[in-house]
Amino acid sequence: MFDLIIRGNLVLENEVMYGEIGVQAGKIAEIAQPGKLKSLNMQDFGDCFVFPGMIDAHVHCFSNPHEGFAATSESAAVGGLTTILDMPYDLAAPITNLARFQQKVERLEKEALIDIGLWATIAKSGGTQQIGLLADAGAVAFKMSTFETDPHRFPEIADSEIMKAMTLISQTGLRAAFHAENNEMIKQLTESYIQQGRLDPLAHMETRPPVTETSAVLKLLEFAYWTGVKLHIVHVSHPRTIDLAMIYKQMQVDVTTETCYPYLLMDAYDLERFGPKAKNNPPLRLPEDVVGLWDHQLQDHIDLITSDHAPWGSDKKEVGNTNIFEAASGMPGVEILVPLMFEWAVVKGGISPVVLGKWLSQHPAEVFQIQGKGKITVGNDADFTVIDQDQSWIIDEQAFKSHSKLSPFHGREVQGKVIQTIVRGTTVYDGFEVKVKPGFGRFVAGAAVKKGAYQ
Ligand SMILES: [Zn+2]
The missing domain is CATH 3.20.20.140 (Metal-dependent hydrolases)
Structure with missing residues (x-):
């Protein structure tokens, strides 16, 4: 039993594979053909692309x-x-x-x-x-x-x-x-x-x-x-x-x-x-x-x-x-x-x-030698960016969550929409709103960090 199963067109290191990812404790625990993994919690993204975060x-x-x-x-x-x-x-x-x-x-x-x-x-x-x-x-x-x-x-x-x-x-x-x-x-x-x-x-x-x-x-x-x-x-x-x-x-x-x-x-x-x-x-x-x-x-x-x-x-x-x-x-x-x-x-x-x-x-x-991120592979953080290639949307600078509400791309229609952002197995953005509170995000220490500096 996994905490979560994610199904979709998985963008792996060398191929796009329609399949499933089993997530356990915020990490990628298994990658399999559809229908193989078991969990009470399934996110089925159909034919949308599930990218590494x-x-x-x-x-x-x-x-x-x-x-x-x-x-x-x-x-x-x-x-x-x-x-x-x-x-x-x-x-x-x-x-x-x-x-x-x-x-x-x-x-x-x-x-x-x-x-x-x-x-x-x-x-x-x-x-x-x-x-x-x-x-x-x-x-x-x-x-x-x-x-x-x-x-x-x-x-x-x-x-x-x-x-x-x-x-x-x-x-x-x-x-x-x-x-x-x-x-x-x-x-x-x-x-x-x-x-x-x-x-x-x-x-x-x-x-x-x-x-x-x-x-x-x-x-x-x-x-x-x-x-x-x-x-x-x-x-x-x-x-x-x-x-x-x-x-x-x-x-x-x-x-x-x-x-x-x-x-x-x-x-x-x-x-x-x-x-x-x-x-x-x-x-x-x-x-x-x-x-x-x-x-x-x-x-x-x-x-x-x-x-x-x-x-x-x-x-x-x-x-x-x-x-x-x-x-x-x-x-x-x-x-x-x-x-x-x-x-x-x-x-x-x-x-x-x-x-x-x-x-x-x-x-x-x-x-930048960031451990545990950058690929959909077993053992890495369950970080995913899900994109629906069939949805289009229009960039609205006034809707930016940033305080900076000015962009030369304002008004441009874009084909392909982010429908979910998942960090360590948790949905941070569900395509409509942000689902986590400040403090959910973690500090990613550099590769030269001294052992025990953050515990
Ligand atoms: Zn700069």
């Missing part, structure tokens, strides 16, 4: 302090995510030391509705001595930037500090991830555009040409070569970045890459059309670059797709209507990442659900 490795719960874990994780649950990894660039205090990390874990355990892992970062100078402590405390990975978004919250880290950090991070076995843009070039170009009075949306794209991303990435690849650190490049916007990563992979650099749904679904003309709502860093690229990124994604050269959920309030975006440089960068995404990518890849692209499951679940789990 989707994981969004790039989420900012606290860049807007009004958002927090509760709103983001509720939004994520509705969007079919069972685990998110939260970025460290919190307002007002980024996660640069052990005390802040521990406080954040405590808060997570009170507020989370789904499972959450936490990124850490380092202070602009002298921050590297916290790396070992943060790894011991269960940071899932380290994020740094070569671009100065904010001198305190999201600083540019100097090359010598990056080299020090990479050496220390390589000793933890965790991954060092980077926001890779060339600070000096972008600052200079932005200044000259402002002087010329070019404050329109496309000025944002033109002041961050592809070379500002690829040159920063090339430097980091070379640093990773010499330090041996596992490198991850977040939010890749241009196909040439992937070309460079592939060259360095051949030189045994352990580099993984990620793109985000806006880079696959929009281009620079959407930035022109939507203005600040479609402003992100790096910016949306030209249509031919988007096609180049598709080619890499479809050939499985890009490890994972994330949302880069940035829950800005409308005030932070509206200031950009007259001057694009004033608008905050980023957009909300945890609620629409999975359905939009399902539609793009499976419904329109003819890609197997198995492949989508790798981009949105298996690869993020592997890249």
Whole structure:
């Protein structure tokens, strides 16, 4: 007798199989042909796809302090995510030391509705001595930037500090991830555009040409070569970045890459059309670059797709209507990442659900060494994202559970709907409402966590 049986089109590691999953104590206990397993509790999803629980490795719960874990994780649950990894660039205090990390874990355990892992970062100078402590405390990975978004919250880290950090991070076995843009070039170009009075949306794209991303990435690849650190490049916007990563992979650099749904679904003309709502860093690229990124994604050269959920309030975006440089960068995404990518890849692209499951679940789990998640296999957590491919729905930004109610995807009809989100055998979202209370979600400790740190 199992606690629960889930029946449907199971998206396994190498095939889609119509069958059943027996769940016991929150774990996958058996996978079988339909009708074989016994339980008083059966969830029959017919021919809907039962994916391994989707994981969004790039989420900012606290860049807007009004958002927090509760709103983001509720939004994520509705969007079919069972685990998110939260970025460290919190307002007002980024996660640069052990005390802040521990406080954040405590808060997570009170507020989370789904499972959450936490990124850490380092202070602009002298921050590297916290790396070992943060790894011991269960940071899932380290994020740094070569671009100065904010001198305190999201600083540019100097090359010598990056080299020090990479050496220390390589000793933890965790991954060092980077926001890779060339600070000096972008600052200079932005200044000259402002002087010329070019404050329109496309000025944002033109002041961050592809070379500002690829040159920063090339430097980091070379640093990773010499330090041996596992490198991850977040939010890749241009196909040439992937070309460079592939060259360095051949030189045994352990580099993984990620793109985000806006880079696959929009281009620079959407930035022109939507203005600040479609402003992100790096910016949306030209249509031919988007096609180049598709080619890499479809050939499985890009490890994972994330949302880069940035829950800005409308005030932070509206200031950009007259001057694009004033608008905050980023957009909300945890609620629409999975359905939009399902539609793009499976419904329109003819890609197997198995492949989508790798981009949105298996690869993020592997890249960030998350134990017990990422695959429908016996012994793993019973985390599932159920999608009905026959239902369509319309994105309504006002209905987002996030505090950020602005999206360039507002009003778009999407084929394929998340009808259930299940975390450790419990229905977190039933297709209509969220069914668990804050605190149900658990802290997902990183692979270098010290034994006994959380008991
Ligand atoms: Zn981000």
